[in-house]
Each structure stands twice: as structure tokens, then as C-alpha cells.
Amino acid sequence: MKRWLVGIITTLFLISGILISPESAQAQEKTDYEALYNQGVSEGIIKQADVSLETWTEENKNQYEQVYQDGLKDGIYDKSMSYEEWIKINNYGQPPVVDAEWEEVPQKPMVKGVYKGYTVKKGDILITNGTSSSGLLGHAAIANGNEYILDIPGKGETTKQWTTAKRMKEYDGKEWVKVYHLKNSSVANDAANWADKNYFSTKGTSKQNIFPK
Template identity: 45%
Template sequence: MILTIAMSLIPITNSYAETSIDYESIYNQGVEENYINPENLALEDWLIENVEYKKIYNDGIAGGVLESNFSYNEWIKANCYGQPPIIDSEIYEEVKILTRAYVDGFNIIPGDILITNGTSSAGIVGHAAIATGYNHILHIPGPGKTTEQLTAQQFVD
């Protein structure tokens, strides 16, 4: 029942790159490739998340950011099936920015690269920026725009 409701929330036709999408097959592929842990994210919940993913994809196609022949299957796979990328915790440290750019003894310093999956724009999931000072972040807010300098708090907000 829940699966049927979730499937009805996601348009299965796309006037851009394809005519139908097999969401269950995509989910299973994400599980097989270890991007999706089915114990933490059931198919029904992933389908609900896909309502937003599909909007992002459609915006990217409509805005010309994504090529019209780039299928949703390819796009969602390139975006880790909508899941945070798997990273080597020995190399990378996940930090949460506070107003003073200080977290658990870790200070943001110039040159740090900040990556988030909490934003989306015109078919692109996530955002990256670079710390240009101890509390200053440089990023590009979107396609066709120039760089902006923000405080760490402005970047988080």
C-alpha cells in the first residue's frame, strides 16, 4: 500500500530524456553498489525522497544544465542514488560549522574545502566552497553567477 502511494507521488513519465523509470530497479542497483543500506532506508522511504530528486533532475534538464539525453537513471547514479557519498573516514573528517567556525577542537582555516549535500540547484545535488579566511567562505551561488564571499554562518544558513 505504502509503495503504491509513494510510486504515485513520483511522475513515471518524463518529457525530457525517457518515458518511464523503474524506481525499484534503481533502488536495488543502489543497494547492490552499497550506496543504499536497506536496513537504514527502505524502498518506500527512498521513493518518497525521489519526489524531490526528480524535481532537481527535471530542473536541470529544463535549465539546460544537464544534457537532454542524460537519463534519470544515469543522473541518480551519478548522485550516489541521493545518498551522501561514501568517504574514507581515515582521510576525511566530517565537521559541522558553528557561528565561529569552531567544531570539536577543529577550526576552519584558509584552504579548507567545505562540501554539503544539503542543497540543490538546476540538476546538481550538493555544493562545495573553500575557506578563504578563518570565518570566510568563497562559493559560486549558481550557474551564470560570480563568486560570493560569505561568513561561515551565512554559508550554513
């Protein structure tokens, strides 16, 4: 159980697929988006049915490259890391692939800020690419109670508890949102309680008395 708790909490505050490597190739002058896209498709990460080459290229130019540059500026990773290496480490900007212990909440792929009527359950993990931090693509949160979601909105901010409706309104239209449900409800509850009592309220109440940054 401890192993699963560590995995869940890691997912909460790190964006899935991001592992900064100390060794990487030198940055190239021009990015070959088509070659990168085809590689992502061949690896089964980019789904052609959901994301076209044109759309993916635009996302790189308009969103991902700025996040990469911000990471370089803030020293998140070594300056020798090329954009090509960085986007691969960041899962090509795509949702994570989960293992047998998890299930993705059924919904039309790439739905923008909509849960399709699904009731969020305690311990569920939510991942979106609607917002990013310096050098890191995407954003993760955990349901610390039924219909309540806990996350850290951004760099330099503290944790915040939202109702499901309010958080979805905040992220509506900001690219895709994915919900992942842990099949073991006992572990899911333990993870949610741990996150709540360590990052929001030591008493497990709706009144916040922990303000981490």
C-alpha cells in the same frame, strides 16, 4: 601537488560524482525506485542506516526529479538520458566517498546544518544537498580561511565569502552538510589561497574585487 590542487578546485565548483555522459538509455515511463535504491545500497553508496527506502523515494519525487527536469530544459545533458542513469551519475543523491588523502570530519551521519563544534580549517571542503543547480544535485564550497567559507550561491550569481556561523545558519535544516579535511595541510592552504585569489580577491584580502559568474 599540482594534481591535488586540480582535484580540490574541481571539487569546489563541481558537485562530487557528477560526470555527464553523452550516451545513455532512453527515458522510461515509470521509475522503479525500489530497484534503484537496492542497487545504490549494493554498490555501497546508499547507507540503509541513514536513508530508508521511503525517505529516498520521497527525496526523488520531491527534489531530485525536478532538478533532472530542469537540466533537460536547460540542455545540461542530452535528452536521451533517462532519470535512472542521471541519478546514478549523481551518486544517488548521496555524499561522496573520499580516498585516503581526505578525512570526513567526524559527526553523526546526515546532521542537518551542524558542524558538531568542529572548527572549520583553511582548505576544508563543504558539500551539501540542501541546494542544487539546474541538472546538478548538491552544492560545494571551500574554506578560504579559518572560519571563512567561499562559494557561488547559485546560477547567475557571483562568489560570496561567508563566516562559518552565517553560512551554517543559511543552510541549517536544508538536508545534510558534510565537511572534508585534506590531511596534507600545505596542499589545503595552497588550494584555499588559489580559490581566494582567483575567485574573490586578487590581493587575498576580505575586500572582494573579482566577481565571476
